[in-house]
Amino acid sequence: MFKTHNEMKTSVLYVFAFLMTVVSFAQDKRELKLNKDTQLIEATYYHDNGVVSQTGTYTLDGKLQGEWKRYDNEGNKIVSAEYHNGAKVGKWFYWTNDVLREVDYSNNAIASVSEWTNKTKLAVNN
DSSP states (O other), X not given: OOSSHHHHHHHHHHHHHHHHHHHHHHHHHXXXXXXXXXXXXEEEEEOTTSSEEEEEEEOTTSOEEEEXXXXXXXXXXXXXXXXXXXXXXXXXXXXETTEEEEEEEETTEEEEEEXXXXXXXXXXXX
């Protein structure tokens, strides 16, 4: 297979360099760390341009848990969601252009949907 010790060493170095490139690339796209207090994995994912794409937490067995947020390429929040043990729960909010949609989940299914535009008066702060 290998004729000399140097050929084997060179091949091992190429494989190592390739693996380091793959690992470095993957690390640029996401960060995962265990929160020892909550026993949840805190995740941050990134767009190709380096802007945060999503943030949230997982249980140790890989189920989505708690609040998740999603952002567009410019860093504007476009989704705010809530999970409990992998199931969709509570109010989810979706922002698209001038529209805000509120989706209420119950038993992992859509219970109701509300929609507002910039022309809708939601509240007045006096």
